[in-house]
Amino acid sequence: MNKITIAIDGFSSTGKSTVAKQIAKHLGYVYVDSGAMYRAVTLYAMQKGLISKSDFNIEALIYQLPSINISFKFNKSLGFAEVYLNDVNVEKEIRTLEVSSFVSKVAEVSEVRQKLVEQQQKMGKDKGVVMDGRDIGTVVFPDAELKLFMTASAETRAKRRYEELVERGDAVNFEQVLKNVKERDYIDSNREDSPLIKAKDAIEVDNSNMTLKEQFDKIIQLVKMTI
Numbered sequence: 001m002n003k004i005t006i007a008i009d010g011f012s013s014t015g016k017s018t019v020a021k022q023i024a025k026h027l028g029y030v031y032v033d034s035g036a037m038y039r040a041v042t043l044y045a046m047q048k049g050l051i052s053k054s055d056f057n058i059e060a061l062i063y064q065l066p067s068i069n070i071s072f073k074f075n076k077s078l079g080f081a082e083v084y085l086n087d088v089n090v091e092k093e094i095r096t097l098e099v100s101s102f103v104s105k106v107a108e109v110s111e112v113r114q115k116l117v118e119q120q121q122k123m124g125k126d127k128g129v130v131m132d133g134r135d136i137g138t139v140v141f142p143d144a145e146l147k148l149f150m151t152a153s154a155e156t157r158a159k160r161r162y163e164e165l166v167e168r169g170d171a172v173n174f175e176q177v178l179k180n181v182k183e184r185d186y187i188d189s190n191r192e193d194s195p196l197i198k199a200k201d202a203i204e205v206d207n208s209n210m211t212l213k214e215q216f217d218k219i220i221q222l223v224k225m226t227i
């Protein structure tokens, strides 16, 4: 069967990665979480003291970009690839609310985007890939055979994200999470370089009232119609 490229874009916490992982597993495709790459660069900037609530040393981050190595290694027991920053597994550290509060600022930097987009394009060059993010159908793979744009209300998304963070044991409150989701949506949609927009040929999937199974079935049906 022909292998295709599946690009999944959308707002924060629309459940893109959950469904993308399921689809990739079902089709035997590679799943790439592009947001994890922006999060890993953000974690690096935090570790080096380049970003804080009051300050962001963009020049220093750009200068240090060649020393940032991001890779993925498949974890058999989890069934998906985890992200590594300079050979250290940072899968857990990149998911904190603190990283979430800085990541959209880091993702505005064109030099960061250039480096990550180049790596993403290499990872998907042989097709058979499901990649989720904000600019996958518009910039990374404008020729992807199937493009999806996921949406859900901000409250629904913040509730999902809040439950995920609480389950991990993070001390957060719902209002903080909702504020972060709205802020990231705003910055992601209004930045100059590669803003989050629905590609002209993307199919919109509003999953506010869909179960995971319904969402999976709908996307698999779209894949079958595309292949």
Ligand code: C5P
Pocket: 012, 013, 034, 035, 036, 038, 039, 103, 104, 105, 107, 132, 133, 134, 135, 136, 184, 188
């Ligand atoms: O997907 P996730 O919510 O983990 O992404 C974290 C952040 O990384 C987003 O809010 C966005 O600022 C940035 N991002 C991006 N382009 C992508 C993927 C993520 O700008 N392709």
